Amino acid sequence: QVQLVQSGAEVKKPGASVKVSCKASGYPFTSYDINWVRQATGQGLEWLGWMNPISFNTGYAQKFQGRVTMTMDTSIGTAYMDLSSLRSDDTAVYYCARGNSGLGRDYYFDSWGQGTLVTVSS
Amino acid sequence: QSVLTQPPSVSAAPGQKVTISCSGSSSNIGNYFVSWYQQVPGRAPKLLIYEDDKRPSGIPDRFSASKSGTSATLGITGLQTGDEADYYCGTWDTSLREFFFGTGTEVTVL
Numbered sequence: 001q002v003q004l005v006q007s008g009a010e011v012k013k014p015g016a017s018v019k020v021s022c023k024a025s026g027y028p029f030t031s032y033d034i035n036w037v038r039q040a041t042g043q044g045l046e047w048l049g050w051m052n053p054i055s056f057n058t059g060y061a062q063k064f065q066g067r068v069t070m071t072m073d074t075s076i077g078t079a080y081m082d083l084s085s086l087r088s089d090d091t092a093v094y095y096c097a098r099g100n101s102g103l104g105r106d107y108y109f110d111s112w113g114q115g116t117l118v119t120v121s122s
Numbered sequence: 123q124s125v126l127t128q129p130p131s132v133s134a135a136p137g138q139k140v141t142i143s144c145s146g147s148s149s150n151i152g153n154y155f156v157s158w159y160q161q162v163p164g165r166a167p168k169l170l171i172y173e174d175d176k177r178p179s180g181i182p183d184r185f186s187a188s189k190s191g192t193s194a195t196l197g198i199t200g201l202q203t204g205d206e207a208d209y210y211c212g213t214w215d216t217s218l219r220e221f222f223f224g225t226g227t228e229v230t231v232l
Contacts, residue, residue: 035221037167044124045159045167045210045223061220095166106173107214107221108157112166 002026004096004113011119017084020116022096029077030054033099035109036070036081038092046092050099051079086120093117125150126211126224133230138201142227144194144211150222152192154214158185159223161208170209171196203231 007021022034036048049060051070058070069082079096094116097109127145134140144156158171169178171187174194186197194211211224 037223044226045161045212047221047223050221059219062218097167100172103155103173105153105214106155108155108169108172108212109159109167110169110172110178112168115166 002098002111004098004111006094006096006113006116009117009119011121012086014087014120014122016086016120017082018086018118019080019082020094020096020118022079022081022113024077024079024098027098029074034070034072034079035097035099036068037095037097037109039095039115040089040092043092048081048083048094053079083118086118088120091118091120124225125215125218125222126213128209128211128224128227130225131228131230133232134201135232136201136203139197139199140201140229141198142196142209142211142229144196144224146192146194146213148192149217150192150213150215151189151194153216156187156189156194156211156213158187158194158196159210159212161210163207167210198229201229201231205229206231 003025005023010018012018030053033050035050051058071080096113098111100110101107132140155173159167160170161167174189175187184200209227
């Protein structure tokens with residue numbers, strides 16, 4: 001079955017960077033995009049961006065442009081999300097999610113990682 | 123700040139029905155398929171509906187969805203205590219070139 005397994009919790013100081021990994025299994029890694037979504041405590045879901053494992057093209061939410069970098073190592077089926085210049089309001093659970101599309105003008109997330117808590121605190 | 127608006131909460135007794143609305147615009151719901159996600163507190167979201175009204179394998183037919191113009195609706199019939207969760211709609215916005223989730227709706231079974 002499809003599985004996305006993320007790296008463990010992180011504690012970072014303001015101004016630092018964090019890198020979260022997401023290892024995929026159970027499907028051909030290069031067949032689907034990987035997206036990143038975050039959720040602060042008590043808040044809703046917020047999309048950070050996507051990456052295609054064939055073209056390595058990326059698309060980032062404007063809010064995170066310049067601070068987020070998404071990469072992949074297709075040889076080990078793993079995606080990475082790097083967020084820099086961390087602030088206290090970046091404290092959240094970060095999820096990776098597999099992007100799927102079928103009929104054109106169609107995009108949804110059919111499998112999710114378990115989430116990685118990133119805490120930013122001095 | 124989401125471009126998709128949902129009611130903060132809905133509630134009903136066990137066995138009853140609830141509906142959750144998701145309001146957008148012509149650049150998102152009016153132009154792209156909608157998906158819905160269920161998130162039990164403390165867990166990762168789960169895909170509930172895709173392509174406006176399709177259920178993934180394993181999702182019971184108590185969950186249904188529809189779309190009309192720039193609004194979408196999720197319905198849950200035969201409400202169960204296990205349905206208590208937060209529900210999010212989601213879609214791509216072609217003007218902003220970003221994916222947006224709705225503001226989220228908490229479902230409470232009375």
